[in-house]
Amino acid sequence: MVQGECKxxxxxxELKLSHFIPKFVGKWVKDSSATGFIRLNQNINKRAQDIAKDYWLCGECEQLFSGWEREFANRLFYPFVKDETDKAKYGDWLAKFCASLSWRTLSYxxxxxxxxDKLIEDSELAILNGLASFILGRTKNLGIYEQHFFPLDAIDSTNADVPENINRYFLRNMHMDVLSGGGQVMVYTKLPKFIILGLAGHSESKQMRASRVSLNGGSIFPQSYYWPKGFGEYLFGKAKEVSELYRKISPEQKALIDKTVEKNPDRVAASKTFAAFQHDLDMFGSSAFAPKDADE
Known part of the structure; x- marks a missing residue:
């Protein structure tokens, strides 16, 4: 039992062991992978059993998060990652879920x-307090702390200079980051097939109405979304970082992956890892073989 102050x-x-990215997301990535294993960027030469977690929340706050996670998992995540649909309706739970993810990402x-930097420190603390007030029901709206939701799909063609693992990054990777600059902060949470972007008084907010999560509910469907200036390049850069990281896997670990693949070729062929790779292969040809996947 761990005692402490709920963050x-x-x-x-008593504090509960809480995942920063919801546990069900990591489990799905692992279960749908080619080998049944995942690797974390912090230690690429070791297979991981679980994603990042810590004793951060009291039981009551953990239950709050769990309820919104359940709605997201059943109504959006599983139907989309299983390719059952690209449309869905959502209720007021999605704003709470996205705010909770942004709070966790920024805190982590x-x-x-x-x-x-004191200016960054003060700005981020204000965001955390604003998100916490909304999550806990102390305020009824997010104010300037908007939550934006981007569903992702496979790319079949593009005129942009994109990395050869872009589909694997969009469809399979998890990532947390904070982008600060020019007095603006963006909180970036990447899930397989989804991006949640938390903004705080961003100058391009008005151009991003399509992605803004409505407090009272709305619909997700294929449409044109606006990304803030430089955000596309940031995503492509992150995909390249994953590619470079996996080039550094040791020969021993590469041999272990190859052995697992050879042992169960049927699992590999049916996996979401292979499906994502196939999209990159169709788009880039043999050059798609160079980057490794983030989940084996």
């Missing part, structure tokens, strides 16, 4: 990289 509500008591990144 969200401040209550002191700050815990890993303490801020030395």
């Amino acid at each position: 969200l509500c401040g209550a002191v008591g 990144i700050r815990s890993m990289n303490p801020r030395s």
Whole structure:
């Protein structure tokens, strides 16, 4: 039993082991992978059993998050990643779910990289407090702390200069980051097939109405979305980083992956890892073989 102060509500008591990215997401990536394993960027030469987690929340706050996660999993995540649909309706739970993810991402990144710039520190603390007030029901709306939701699909062709693993990055990868610059902050949470982008008074907010999560509910369907300036290049850069990271897997670990693949070729062929790779192969040809996948 771990005792401490809940990072969200401040209550002191028993803390629960909480995942920063929801547990069901990591489980799906693992279960639908070619080998049944995942690897985390922090230690690429070791197979991981689970994604990042820590004792952060009290039982009551953990239950809050769990309820919104359940709605997202059943109504959006599983239907989309299983390619059953590209349309869905959502209720007021999606704004809460996205806000909770942005809060977790920003909290996690700050815990890993303490801020030395006072302006950034003050700005991020204001965002955390604003998100927490909404999550806990102390305020009825998000104010300037908008949540934007982008469903992703496979790319078949593009005129842009994109990395050869872009479909694997869009369809399979998980990622958390905070983008700060020019007095603006964007909180980036990447799930397989989805991006949640938290904005705080962003100058391009008005151009991003299509992706803005409605507090009272709405619909997700294929449409044109506007990305903030430089965001596309940022995504392509992150995909390239994954590619470069997986080039550094040791010969011993590569042999282990190859052995697992040879042992169960039927699993590989039926996996979502292979399906995502196939999209890159169709788009880029043999050059798609160079980058490795983030989940084996």
